[in-house]
Amino acid sequence: MDLGSMxxxxxxxxxxxxxxxxxQNPEIVSFLDTAAALLDQDRTILVDVKFHDLQAGDTPALxxxxxxxxxxxxxxxxxxxxxxxxxxVGDVAMTEFCLDQIEVDPGPKGIQQIAEHRAxxxxxxxxxxxxxxxxxxxxMHRATPAEESGKRLLIRLMASDTILGLxxxxxxxxxxxR
Ligand SMILES: [Fe+2]
Numbered sequence: 001m002d003l004g005s006m007x008x009x010x011x012x013x014x015x016x017x018x019x020x021x022x023x024q025n026p027e028i029v030s031f032l033d034t035a036a037a038l039l040d041q042d043r044t045i046l047v048d049v050k051f052h053d054l055q056a057g058d059t060p061a062l063x064x065x066x067x068x069x070x071x072x073x074x075x076x077x078x079x080x081x082x083x084x085x086x087x088x089v090g091d092v093a094m095t096e097f098c099l100d101q102i103e104v105d106p107g108p109k110g111i112q113q114i115a116e117h118r119a120x121x122x123x124x125x126x127x128x129x130x131x132x133x134x135x136x137x138x139x140m141h142r143a144t145p146a147e148e149s150g151k152r153l154l155i156r157l158m159a160s161d162t163i164l165g166l167x168x169x170x171x172x173x174x175x176x177x178r
Contacts, residue, residue: 001027001089001130003151008051012173015165016045016157022168025049028155035085038134039159043080046165048156050175052093054146059178060093060154061143065118069137070162083159087132090152097133098140099123143178 006025016036023029028049036045052060069082088095098121104110118140126144127133135141146152165171 001031001153003051003089003153006051006153010050010173010175011168011171012048012050013163013166014047014049014168014171016047018165018168018171019047019049031087031155032157035087035132035155035157038085039083039157040080043083043159043161044163044165046158046160046163048154048158050152050154052090052152052154052175052177054092054152054177055149056147057145058093059143059145060152060175062178063143063145065098065121065140065142067137067140068158070160077162079161082137082161082163084135084137085132085157086127086135087155088127088152089129090150091129092146092148092150093144093152094127094129095133095154096142096144097125097127097135099125 006027009023009025011019016032020029020032032047039045050060054060068084070079086095100117100122102113102117104113
């Protein structure tokens with residue numbers, strides 16, 4: 001994708017249908033049309049599009065290992081893991097994934113085990129510009145700081161049982177830099 005020629009309109013938690021109907025960005029619409037087929041079609045599909053103009057050292061999201069997904073669950077609600085497709089273009093500040101599956105003890109000991117693992121994950125994978133990754137709400141990942149100044153576009157598709165989407169005009173926002 002050619003970032004220089006795109007209107008840099010960012011959205012957060014936009015419903016897929018609304019983005020496809022309202023966005024004036026044919027390259028992103030075409031990407032979403034294809035990538036959405038990777039997700040369960042019986043759930044709400046939401047789109048994040050984030051344009052960043054980064055200086056060296058800027059991080060395009062809160063730094064630190066974390067998982068995505070909803071944590072507010074009503075009692076008795078059956079909830080599947082959220083599914084994601086993440087696509088990043090720009091060659092600066094590529095998202096990093098931790099590929100390890102770890103099993104920990106319950107309680108404080110488990111918290112300590114996770115902290116130790118985060119400090120030294122055995123296997124990491126850094127997304128390459130122009131490629132996408134699929135993951136779910138158990139997969140640890142983190143934003144990385146930009147190595148040099150440059151533009152960055154992130155597109156994230158999410159299929160969720162519980163997270164509600166916004167229409168395009170209400171989903172537009174200005175992404176921050178950390
Ligand atoms: Fe994340």
